[in-house]
Amino acid sequence: MRRRSLLLAAVPAGLVTLAACGDGKSGSDKAGASPSPSVSAAPPPKIVEGPLPAITAGTKFGEKPTVAKGTGDPSADLAVKAVIVGGGRTIAENDFIQANYLGQIWSTGKVFDNSYDRHRPLVMQLAQGSIIDGWRYALAGKKTGSRVQIAVPPTWGYGKSGNPQAGIKGTDTLVFVIDVIDSFNSKSSVKGTEVPQTDAALPKVGTNTDGKVPSVTVPKTDPPKRLVSDYVLEGDGEEVKADQTILCQFQGLVWDGGKTFQRTYGSGRLSQFPVEQMQQIVKGLAQGVTGKKVGSRVLVVVPPDLGYGDTPPTGGVIKKGSTLVFTVDILAAM
Numbered sequence: 001m002r003r004r005s006l007l008l009a010a011v012p013a014g015l016v017t018l019a020a021c022g023d024g025k026s027g028s029d030k031a032g033a034s035p036s037p038s039v040s041a042a043p044p045p046k047i048v049e050g051p052l053p054a055i056t057a058g059t060k061f062g063e064k065p066t067v068a069k070g071t072g073d074p075s076a077d078l079a080v081k082a083v084i085v086g087g088g089r090t091i092a093e094n095d096f097i098q099a100n101y102l103g104q105i106w107s108t109g110k111v112f113d114n115s116y117d118r119h120r121p122l123v124m125q126l127a128q129g130s131i132i133d134g135w136r137y138a139l140a141g142k143k144t145g146s147r148v149q150i151a152v153p154p155t156w157g158y159g160k161s162g163n164p165q166a167g168i169k170g171t172d173t174l175v176f177v178i179d180v181i182d183s184f185n186s187k188s189s190v191k192g193t194e195v196p197q198t199d200a201a202l203p204k205v206g207t208n209t210d211g212k213v214p215s216v217t218v219p220k221t222d223p224p225k226r227l228v229s230d231y232v233l234e235g236d237g238e239e240v241k242a243d244q245t246i247l248c249q250f251q252g253l254v255w256d257g258g259k260t261f262q263r264t265y266g267s268g269r270l271s272q273f274p275v276e277q278m279q280q281i282v283k284g285l286a287q288g289v290t291g292k293k294v295g296s297r298v299l300v301v302v303p304p305d306l307g308y309g310d311t312p313p314t315g316g317v318i319k320k321g322s323t324l325v326f327t328v329d330i331l332a333a334m
Contacts, residue, residue: 042155045078045137052079052149053106053175061086061147064116065102065177069109070151074173079151080138083177086145091183093140096125096247096270098182098332106151106173112166121181123247123272123334132157139180148178182332184247186268187211190329192233192296205232205299205327213251213265214297214327218258223323228301229288232327235295240333242290245274247332255301255323261316270331282307285326294333300326 051074057066061084091097100121102114115122126136134152142148152174154160160170168174189209197204201221206214214232240246248271251263264271279286284306292298302324304310312318 042133045134045153045156047080047137048075048077049081050079050151051075052081052151053109055083055149055177059083061145061179062100064100064114067102067104067109067149067175067177070106070173070175074106074151074153076153078134078137078153078156081149082142082146083149084145084147086143086147086180088144088146088180089183091126091139091142091144091180092185093136094125094127094185096123096184096272096332097139097144097180098123098184098247098334100179100181101176103174103176105168106175110167112163112168112174120244120334123245123332125272134174135176135178139178142180144180144183146180148176148180150176150178152176184270184331186264186270188270188329188331189249190233190235190295190297190331192231192235192293195231195234197230197232197299199230202228202230202301203299203325205297207233207297209233211249211265213263216251216253216258216325216327218253218255218325223255223303224301225303227284227287227303227306228299229292230299231292231296232299233297233329235293235330237294237296237330238333239291239293240275240289240330242275242279242286244333245272246289246294246330247272247334248289249329249331251327253325254317254319255325256319257317258325259317261318282324284324285328288326289328289330292330294330296330298326298328298330300328302326 053068053070055065056068058064098121100115104111124131134156138150157174162168162170189211191209194207204217249264251265253260275286284302288300304321307324310320
């Protein structure tokens with residue numbers, strides 16, 4: 001089982017709403033969130049430049065850093081320093097980020113978490129209730145490609161309760177080094193290479209990369225009886241594994257009539273879902289994205305036996321025996 005990041009204040013809702021969708025054109029994600037150590041709302045912190053302990057090794061972007069133990073008393077404010085200034089997109093509140101990070105305790109230098117050893121960067125939204133507040137305030141306004149070092153007092157970390165699982169006390173200031181790889185928002189699309197769509201028996205999918213809803217033209221023929229998973233735009237990222245969580249834009253339609261039952265494109269939202277969890281809801285969709293490259297737009301046609309079969313969600317356009325058509329922009333995976 002993949003280890004859950006200690007940074008998360010809550011598990012973000014994802015595409016699991018497919019289990020109870022109606023016409024769903026808004027792509028609303030309302031699955032319940034699992035609680036974990038977090039703090040009550042606090043006023044925005046004053047941001048200062050230090051003090052911050054030295055990075056003594058692994059000083060290049062993407063390298064696992066080694067950080068000295070803090071000396072003296074840490075600031076009661078949020079200390080933030082762009083150690084390496086990137087030249088990418090400026091990060092805004094509520095964006096999703098993809099980042100590697102290392103976290104340790106100021107007073108002891110004990111590393112309590114890092115993503116470098118897992119070889120899977122964090123993918124998380126900079127939103128209240130989704131990640132500790134120190135990250136929200138420290139990274140807003142920074143650019144992708146940056147290495148940012150921060151020192152987070154308890155008020156904007158785990159509060160007075162600390163995080164016993166990680167050995168963090170309620171009085172501990174936390175030191176992080178964060179390599180921000182990429183960022184995404186509701187207008188994001190993949191930028192992969194267009195792949196010819198030559199099979200007239202399959203839906204034709206638009207190749208726009210402006211974050212707007214791709215057109216889908218469903219042929220007036222019988223649907224395939226097998227699962228189809230084809231590239232529309234092929235990215236150059238790593239292949240999605242069955243135990244990963246993906247961040248995506250998506251839309252779902254029924255083959256008969258081509259009506260949309262749910263989508264994120266144009267909704268002001270993105271969706272994040274564990275592939276293993278989707279396996280229990282729409283098995284064909286989980287199988288369709290597994291093995292596909294991050295940065296790709298994928299057409300997935302799901303036959304009834306790998307979709308909802310004879311037990312569709314109530315009150316929507318999906319009926320018994322419906323074949324489902326999905327387009328998925330795989331933005332990131334963790």
